[in-house]
Amino acid sequence: MESTDDILSSLVVELKRGTLILSVLSQLFNPEYGYSLVQKLEQKNNPIDAGTLYPLLRRLEKQLLLVSTWDTSEARPRKFYVISEEGKKVFQCLKEEWRTLSGNLENLLEEERDYGDD
Amino acid sequence: MEMIDRYIYAVTQHLPENIREDVSKELRSNIQDMLPEDASDDQIKEVLEELGNPVKLAIEYNPERRYLIGPSIYNQYITLLKLVTGITALTLGGIAIFTWLFNFADAQKPATVVANIISAIFEGALQGAFWVTLVFVIMERSGVHEGHSPFTKKKWTLKDLPDIPDYGKKKISRVSTTAEMLFTVIVTVVFIFRPGIIGVSLNGSQFVPILNADRLSTYIIGIVLLGVLSLGILVWKTIYPYWSIPLAAANAGFNIATAILMLFMVRDRHMVNGEFLKLLENLTNLTLSQVTLIWQRGLWLFAAVFIVIAICDSIAGVFKCKR
Numbered sequence: 472m473e474s475t476d477d478i479l480s481s482l483v484v485e486l487k488r489g490t491l492i493l494s495v496l497s498q499l500f501n502p503e504y505g506y507s508l509v510q511k512l513e514q515k516n517n518p519i520d521a522g523t524l525y526p527l528l529r530r531l532e533k534q535l536l537l538v539s540t541w542d543t544s545e546a547r548p549r550k551f552y553v554i555s556e557e558g559k560k561v562f563q564c565l566k567e568e569w570r571t572l573s574g575n576l577e578n579l580l581e582e583e584r585d586y587g588d589d
Numbered sequence: 590m591e592m593i594d595r596y597i598y599a600v601t602q603h604l605p606e607n608i609r610e611d612v613s614k615e616l617r618s619n620i621q622d623m624l625p626e627d628a629s630d631d632q633i634k635e636v637l638e639e640l641g642n643p644v645k646l647a648i649e650y651n652p653e654r655r656y657l658i659g660p661s662i663y664n665q666y667i668t669l670l671k672l673v674t675g676i677t678a679l680t681l682g683g684i685a686i687f688t689w690l691f692n693f694a695d696a697q698k699p700a701t702v703v704a705n706i707i708s709a710i711f712e713g714a715l716q717g718a719f720w721v722t723l724v725f726v727i728m729e730r731s732g733v734h735e736g737h738s739p740f741t742k743k744k745w746t747l748k749d750l751p752d753i754p755d756y757g758k759k760k761i762s763r764v765s766t767t768a769e770m771l772f773t774v775i776v777t778v779v780f781i782f783r784p785g786i787i788g789v790s791l792n793g794s795q796f797v798p799i800l801n802a803d804r805l806s807t808y809i810i811g812i813v814l815l816g817v818l819s820l821g822i823l824v825w826k827t828i829y830p831y832w833s834i835p836l837a838a839a840n841a842g843f844n845i846a847t848a849i850l851m852l853f854m855v856r857d858r859h860m861v862n863g864e865f866l867k868l869l870e871n872l873t874n875l876t877l878s879q880v881t882l883i884w885q886r887g888l889w890l891f892a893a894v895f896i897v898i899a900i901c902d903s904i905a906g907v908f909k910c911k912r
Contacts, residue, residue, distance in 0.1 A: 505615065506622035522640040525619055526649035529612070549622070550615045 491519060493569055495527060496562040499537060502551040528552050536561055592630070593620055596637050603647035612650055657726045665828050666725045672767065672827075673820070674717040676774050681713030682706055684783055717774070724821045759831040759909055766826045773823065777816035781809060789865070791872055797865050804859045811850045818843055837906035844899040855892045858885075 494517050498508060505525050512519050519527075531537045536558035542549050554562065597616050601609045623636045640646060658666050685706045779786060784805050788798035822839050829836070854860050861884065869880045 504622070505619040509623075520639070520641075521619070521623065522646050523649065525616065526646065529615075529650060547618055547621060548614070549618050 490569070491523070491527060492531065493562075493565055494519070495524070495531065496536065496554055496558060496565070499552055499554045499558075502540075502553040504542075504549040504551050508552075531558070592633050592637065593617065596620075596640070596643060599643035600647050600650070603644060604651050608651070657722070658729050662725060662728060662828075666721070669725075669824055669827060670718060670721050673721045673770065673774070674714045676767075676771050677717030677778070678710045678713040680771070680775050680778050681716070681782070682710035684778065684786065685709035688783065688786060713778075716778075720817060720820055721824070724817070724824050727821070728824075759833075761826050761830045761832065763827070763830065766823055766830070770820070770823045773816060773819045777812060777819075780805065780812050781816075789868075791868060797868050798862050799865050801860055801862045804857065805854075808850065808854060811853075815843070815847055815850060818846065832906060832909035834907075834910055837903075837910050840906040841903035844903045848896050848899050851892055851895060855888045 494512060495508070498511055498515075503511065505528065506521070508528075509519065509521050509524055512524075528537060528539075532539050532552065536555060537552045538555045539550050539552045542551050597613050597620075600616060601613045604612055620636060620640070623639075624632055628636075689702050689705070784800050784802045785798045787800055788796055790796045822836070822843060825836060825839070858881075861881075866877060866880055866884060869875075869884070870877045873880065875883070
C-alpha cells in the first residue's frame with residue numbers, strides 16, 4: 472500500500488505538471504539556456520527539476536512555441552531558447568485559461584469552506 | 590568527466606538517431622553549467638543524481654509511442670500467441686514425424702530424427718509467433734481495434750459503439766475458428782515447406798508427389814499472403830466472434846483471392862509432377878496425352894466446385910450478418 476504521503480506527493484506532481492508550460496513560457500521572453508532558466512525559476516519560487524525542464528524545452532521547440540539557437544561565442548557552447556510569435560499567442564490564451572480555471576476552482580474551494588464553518 | 594560521458598551515453602542510447610547528437614551536446618552543456626569550475630567527483634555525482642534515471646530522462650525527451658502492441662489489445666495478443674504458436678509448433682512437428690515415418694528410402698540415425706523433429710517444432714513456434722505478432726502490429730498501427738475504420742483519425746461517434754454481445758445466430762464458435770486456424774496453418778505450411786508430402790503411392794508403386802515443387806515455389810508469395818490474410822481474419826473472429834459486414838467483406842475478399850490464385854495454378858500445366866502423370870499412364874491403358882487431358886479436366890472440375898463453394902461461403906457470410 473502507498474502511504475498517504477506518497478499519494479499526496481504524486482498528486483502534487485500531477486497538479487504542477489499542467490502549470491509547468493505556463494511558467495516556462497512566461498520566463499522566455501528573453502533568451503535563456505537550460506540552466507539559467509532553472510536558476511531563474513528557482514529564484515522566483517517556482518522550481519522545476521532540471522531533468523523535467525531540459526526535455527520540456529525541446530518538446531516546446533518541436534511544437535514551434537520556442538525557437539533555439541546555439542551560442543558558440545563563449546568558451547562553452549550553449550543552446551538558448553526564446554518564445555516564438557506562435558508561442559506568444561499560445562501563452563496569452565493559456566494565461567486566460569489559467570485565470571478562468573483558478574477563479575472557478577477558487578469558488579469551489581470557498582464553497583467547501585462555507586460548509587466547513589457550519 | 591568519465592561519469593558524465595557514461596550518463597549522456599545512457600540517455601542518448603534510448604533516443605532516435607536523428608536527435609542523439611544534438612541532445613547529447615545540449616545535455617553536456619547543461620550539466621557543465623550546473624557544475625562549478627574543476628568540479629569534484631562528488632559534485633558531479635550530485636548533479637547527475639539530480640537529473641535522475643537516464644532511461645526516464647530519455648522517455649521525457651522522446652515521449653512518442655514506442656511500443657508495437659499496446660495495452661488495449663495486449664491480452665488478446667497473448668491468448669492468440671499461445672494458440673497459434675501451439676498450432677504451428679505441433680503442425681511442423683507433426684509433419685516432421687510424418688515425413689520420417691514415410692521416408693523409408695534413407696535410414697537416418699535416431700539422433701538426427703529427434704533433432705529434426707525438435708528443430709521443426711522450434712521453427713513452427715517461431716513462425717507462428719512472428720505472423721501473429723505481425724497481424725497484431727498491423728492492428729495496433731491501423732487503429733482497427735479502437736473501433737474506427739483503419740488508417741483514419743476520425744473522431745469517435747456513437748455509431749462506433751459496439752453492440753452488447755448477444756449475437757444469437759451471428760455467433761461464430763470458438764471451436765470452428767480454432768479448427769479453421771489449424772487447417773489454415775497446416776495447408777499453408779505444407780504448401781510452403783513440404784509440398785513433397787502431397788502425393789500418392791498407387792498399387793505398391795513408389796511414393797510420388799503430385800505437385801511440381803519447383804513450379805509451386807513461383808507462387809509462394811501468393812500463398813504466404815493468403816495465409817497471413819486468413820490468419821488475420823481468424824484473429825479477428827477470435828476477438829469479435831460474430832458476423833459483421835466488414836468481416837463478411839473480408840471473408841469474401843479472401844475467397845476471391847484464393848479462387849484467383851487457384852485458377853492460375855490450375856491453368857499452369859507445369860504444376861503437375863510429370864512422374865505422377867507417368868504413374869497414371871502405367872496404371873491405365875491410356876496414353877500420356879489422354880491421361881494429361883483427363884487430369885486437366887478433373888482439375889477444372891475441382892476448380893469449378895471450389896469456386897461454387899467459395900461463392901456460397903461468401904454469400905452465407907453476408908446473410909449471417911443480417912440475422
